[in-house]
Amino acid sequence: xxxxxxxxxxxxxxxxxxxxxxxxxxxxxxxxxxxxxxxxxxxxxxxxxxxxxxxxxxxxxxxxxxxxxxxxxxxxxxxxxxxxxxxxxxxxxxxxxxxxxxxxxxxxxxxxxxxxxxxxxxxxxxxxxxxxxxxxxxxxxxxxxxxxxxxxxxxxxxxxxxxxxxxxxxxxxxxxxxxxxxxxxxxxxxxxxxxxxxxxxxxxxxxxxxxxxxxxxxxxxxxxxxxxxxxxxxxxxxxxxxxxxxxxxxxxxxxxxxxxxxxxxxxxxxxxxxxxxxxxxxxxxxxxxxxxxxxxxxxxxxxxxxxxxxxxxxxxxxxxxxxxxxxxxxxxxxxxxxxxxxxxxxxxxxxxxxxxxxxx
Amino acid sequence: xxxxxxxxxxxxxxxxxxxxxxxxxxxxxxxxxxxxxxxxxxxxxxxxxxxxxxxxxxxxxxxxxxxxxxxxxxxxxxxxxxxxxxxxxxxxxxxxxxxxxxxxxxxxxxxxxxxxxxxxxxxxxxxxxxxxxxxxxxxxxxxxxxxxxxxxxxxxxxxxxxxxxxxxxxxxxxxxxxxxxxxxxxxxxxxxxxxxxxxxxxxxxxxxxxxxxxxxxxxxxxxxxxxxxxxxxxxxxxxxxxxxxxxxxxxxxxxxxxxxxxxxxxxxxxxxxxxxxxxxxxxxxxxxxxxxxxxxxxxxxxxxxxxxxxxxxxxxxxxxxxxxxxxxxxxxxxxxxxxxxxxxxxxxxxxxxxxxxxxxxxxxxxxxxxxxxxxxxxxxxxxxx
Numbered sequence: 001x002x003x004x005x006x007x008x009x010x011x012x013x014x015x016x017x018x019x020x021x022x023x024x025x026x027x028x029x030x031x032x033x034x035x036x037x038x039x040x041x042x043x044x045x046x047x048x049x050x051x052x053x054x055x056x057x058x059x060x061x062x063x064x065x066x067x068x069x070x071x072x073x074x075x076x077x078x079x080x081x082x083x084x085x086x087x088x089x090x091x092x093x094x095x096x097x098x099x100x101x102x103x104x105x106x107x108x109x110x111x112x113x114x115x116x117x118x119x120x121x122x123x124x125x126x127x128x129x130x131x132x133x134x135x136x137x138x139x140x141x142x143x144x145x146x147x148x149x150x151x152x153x154x155x156x157x158x159x160x161x162x163x164x165x166x167x168x169x170x171x172x173x174x175x176x177x178x179x180x181x182x183x184x185x186x187x188x189x190x191x192x193x194x195x196x197x198x199x200x201x202x203x204x205x206x207x208x209x210x211x212x213x214x215x216x217x218x219x220x221x222x223x224x225x226x227x228x229x230x231x232x233x234x235x236x237x238x239x240x241x242x243x244x245x246x247x248x249x250x251x252x253x254x255x256x257x258x259x260x261x262x263x264x265x266x267x268x269x270x271x272x273x274x275x276x277x278x279x280x281x282x283x284x285x286x287x288x289x290x291x292x293x294x295x296x297x298x299x300x301x302x303x304x305x306x307x308x309x310x311x312x313x314x315x316x317x318x319x320x321x322x323x324x325x326x327x328x329x330x331x332x333x334x335x336x337x338x339x340x341x342x343x344x345x346x347x348x349x350x351x352x353x354x355x356x357x358x359x360x
Numbered sequence: 361x362x363x364x365x366x367x368x369x370x371x372x373x374x375x376x377x378x379x380x381x382x383x384x385x386x387x388x389x390x391x392x393x394x395x396x397x398x399x400x401x402x403x404x405x406x407x408x409x410x411x412x413x414x415x416x417x418x419x420x421x422x423x424x425x426x427x428x429x430x431x432x433x434x435x436x437x438x439x440x441x442x443x444x445x446x447x448x449x450x451x452x453x454x455x456x457x458x459x460x461x462x463x464x465x466x467x468x469x470x471x472x473x474x475x476x477x478x479x480x481x482x483x484x485x486x487x488x489x490x491x492x493x494x495x496x497x498x499x500x501x502x503x504x505x506x507x508x509x510x511x512x513x514x515x516x517x518x519x520x521x522x523x524x525x526x527x528x529x530x531x532x533x534x535x536x537x538x539x540x541x542x543x544x545x546x547x548x549x550x551x552x553x554x555x556x557x558x559x560x561x562x563x564x565x566x567x568x569x570x571x572x573x574x575x576x577x578x579x580x581x582x583x584x585x586x587x588x589x590x591x592x593x594x595x596x597x598x599x600x601x602x603x604x605x606x607x608x609x610x611x612x613x614x615x616x617x618x619x620x621x622x623x624x625x626x627x628x629x630x631x632x633x634x635x636x637x638x639x640x641x642x643x644x645x646x647x648x649x650x651x652x653x654x655x656x657x658x659x660x661x662x663x664x665x666x667x668x669x670x671x672x673x674x675x676x677x678x679x680x681x682x683x684x685x686x687x688x689x690x691x692x693x694x695x696x697x698x699x700x701x702x703x704x705x706x707x708x709x710x711x712x713x714x715x716x717x718x719x720x721x722x723x724x725x726x727x728x729x730x731x732x733x734x735x736x737x738x739x740x741x742x743x744x745x
Contacts, residue, residue, distance in 0.1 A: 122583045123583070126576060180576065195508035199509065
């Protein structure tokens with residue numbers, strides 16, 4: 001079903017901006033089945049471009065696609081990293097689309113950072129992410145990509161809000177002051193998706209994960225997020241025979257989602273989820289866990305037997321940021337998340353086996 | 361004081377370049393500048409656009425210490441409603457000061473959607489200050505159909521102007537927002553703290569978010585680099601040089617055009633809606649005077665609403681009556697209540713403005729309407745419509 005560029009009978013391989021009724025070869029919709037682009041929206045043989053392909057979520061998707069029959073026959077999956085292209089450049093982004101001619105895009109690439117870097121560089125987080133997102137979404141539109149699934153986060157929601165948060169609440173107030181640059185850039189993905197739908201009928205969409213963890217994370221203790229930070233600290237505490245110092249009281253509550261589960265859901269969203277409004281991907285409210293619970297699971301997984309000290313002089317951050325997964329459950333009532341302890345064990349085992357090369 | 365584009369044919373384009381040594385001793389021409397490497401690429405915060413330390417950034421009159429020395433002010437959107445009003449205040453009312461250069465840019469010269477063209481304009485004019493009015497604007501129906509274009513084009517215009525300003529060491533940029541970008545579901549009166557508190561109206565969210573992101577960009581520039589770029593939020597503006605297109609325009613210029621035609625053709629004046637909707641109207645000349653005050657004196661990053669007070673809110677019928685009187689229209693006035701009123705009120709508070717300028721006098725409404733209608737009648741053929 002896939003046609004190579006050489007055998008394509010269409011005239012003029014011109015990748016400039018399309019009008020809505022022409023495929024990227026400048027031919028009518030009737031022959032746009034070239035490259036597997038099905039303008040009628042059905043998901044034929046796909047060429048999926050994954051931006052941010054070497055990150056936590058990208059690697060999980062790669063594993064699910066390769067090892068769990070996530071990939072279907074005649075599909076092609078391309079995992080892009082920042083080494084391949086600087087997506088802040090419109091020219092480099094377009095070159096990627098010209099080279100790979102995707103029919104679908106999973107857009108994970110972003111400038112991300114820990115709390116302190118965000119606080120100091122709101123301009124860079126705003127501009128760089130706006131450019132990355134505009135370049136990817138516009139190139140996708142120009143190259144007639146059928147669907148783009150982008151990645152938001154519960155951390156971009158309004159700071160002052162009621163709980164649980166749901167998909168309709170993203171724009172209802174300003175985000176937290178510390179990362180407003182990053183937060184607004186992510187929110188504008190949803191604005192651009194809605195505008196692409198209103199003006200061109202494109203059904204580009206986005207997912208909103210809660211706290212993600214798994215192999216191939218960024219385990220940097222200052223700059224990283226709570227679970228990978230805990231894993232790295234516990235590993236070092238065990239190795240050096242020191243106590244494990246956990247920042248905060250341990251009472252803050254979080255919903256954690258294993259990257260492999262997130263990847264499986266991402267594939268479902270790519271293939272089946274038809275809305276433009278984003279969807280929260282998370283375990284349910286009933287599976288909210290305390291930081292202490294997470295720390296206990298990591299301690300158990302790594303076989304750490306030393307003291308665990310909770311440094312209550314450090315901030316807990318937000319006490320809870322409970323998100324509702326009711327929309328997900330409406331679509332997939334039977335989806336089974338990997339049990340937390342098993343997921344932690346797999347992640348810790350990976351970290352130990354790959355300590356030298358892990359990002360930290 | 362110099363004004364671009366020159367109305368006097370004797371002035372050359374080069375008179376406006378930094379190379380004009382006839383200007384104040386504070387400005388250095390590119391030729392005489394002793395700085396090495398005229399490289400206008402991205403700056404680190406401590407270098408002026410010549411790649412030299414801040415100590416010598418007085419080149420071009422850029423005072424990094426924030427004081428307002430001899431200014432070169434670039435006005436984007438210079439040929440529009442507000443731009444023309446600023447030009448008039450600068451030229452005819454002493455709004456501009458000696459030694460200053462004012463450059464009024466229009467889309468004919470520069471497409472600000474393009475980063476390269478924006479840089480070229482900044483390289484040519486080397487502003488120390490910017491009044492940023494340029495935008496893709498449209499009436500209700502065009503907005504509703506083209507939210508993507510309104511979002512993207514305005515995002516690119518705004519990023520190009522703000523980022524290039526930063527790179528070229530511009531001391532201050534004053535951008536232009538609007539009460540129409542505020543949240544749709546809200547309490548009244550609106551004030552400056554409420555702009556991001558909810559989603560804008562569905563019909564123009566592309567335009568609204570692009571404007572809101574000017575404020576986000578300003579705050580990020582301040583947080584990361586200490587730059588005090590800011591913005592103003594006018595309510596309903598009117599005046600000469602507006603867009604008087606009846607389908608695509610706004611309420612006041614639309615009324616003026618319709619009344620002019622009704623009088624000329626001897627037909628009734630059809631006003632859409634009940635006439636009961638309430639608005640605060642600000643005359644473009646008053647807005648221009650306030651813009652200059654913001655440019656020179658207003659030191660906050662948070663935007664400021666520029667409007668008459670809540671007590672001066674008028675009904676659309678009040679506005680119709682004033683236009684009818686200004687044109688001496690004697691025919692029938694019909695209110696077509698089958699047409700929507702739009703929002704019944706969108707009252708904005710001007711308390712912050714009044715705190716700074718308790719004595720500022722707005723032009724009396726009827727007088728401002730008369731001046732505007734007289735201008736329209738005298739310039740009907742060339743007016744935008």
